[in-house]
Amino acid sequence: MNAATDRQWAVRDAVLRWLLAKVTEGYRSPILDPDVIRETVGWAPSPLTRDEVADASNYLYREGYVTGVPVMGIGIPRPMLTVAGRRVAAAGGSLRQADLCGPRGAIIRSMSMSMSMSASASLRDLCRQQQRSIGVHQAARASTRDGGVDRCQ
Template sequence: MTDSIARAWDVCDAVLKWAYISKFQYGGGRKATAEDVTAAVEWAASPLTPFEVDRATIDLKDHGYLTGTVGMLLHTKRLMDPRITVEGMRLVDLGRSVRPSSNPLPANPSGVSVTNVNTFNNHGPSNNAVNSSGFTQNIAIEEKTSKILAVADALDAHGEGGHENAEDARETAVDLRALADEPEVNKSKLRELLIKSVSAFALAAGTSAGQQSIQLASSALQVLG
């Protein structure tokens, strides 16, 4: 698979995640721009172009992950008012890529794939392939735990903001912390709690803190897989 094809699928993953976040922040139906997608999903590869984003909206519609009105801009098709479908939300919640595969692939909305990590032993530096060592596995678990705990902290802050669901937010934070140290063992329950967190933050979607919290929960869901 060429780099350009891989990037096209990564852009689709990014746009779908943006649509997911947009649904909770604005109710969906907003035009997808390269700037908005980049900011929402923390795209880290070379800059997105309007053409890539427009093409991704059409590809996602063809796969049943987005719906909306098809329009034209400079001879390029795009969705004018993209909205994520139930199937699209399910895919994002599962942390799976749009890319077809016999085995589900993890979504890569950042556009950057880490293939190697650098660590040290008594004889100096050595390279370890991802998923080939306990060291790498531990890093992955720590990252999941860290993101889950960040969501718990955000829930506590949300609870102190006087929102009508403050008590529920604080209880969800307690539950997340109780399960965060073993993300793989508790994956199903943690996923349920993170989805609940996104819904809780939706009450504050009109604020900067609310938007950041939704992104935190969405990121944790992606990493959890």
């Protein structure tokens, strides 16, 4: 990986750790501020930029680690940790290795580097199948709210 990619992942991790710290302090949806994030998580590299923090919050939103209202150019100005986001942040690892299936699937940590490529591909297919199954289940549940029969019971 190159330095820019490493920094991008580090910023994402910092935003997630900052959110967990703020939630622990009682702030449900704190205001996204690079300077406050830097101070809270002890960011040592060159200062965080607003664009980096906005990109990180958008990534966390897309992956389901935070919820909120996306604003163009700002990211998620008042992000809130989801259950998946809290779980990953509390684990203390990097988002880069946090999970293979995404926060809506099973979180798979500490994978052995000796795993063969075919096993990795099989695991990835299993994750996709699980996500499709969850999507079908959620769609069936949504249709019951519109007067349909709940087929998920």
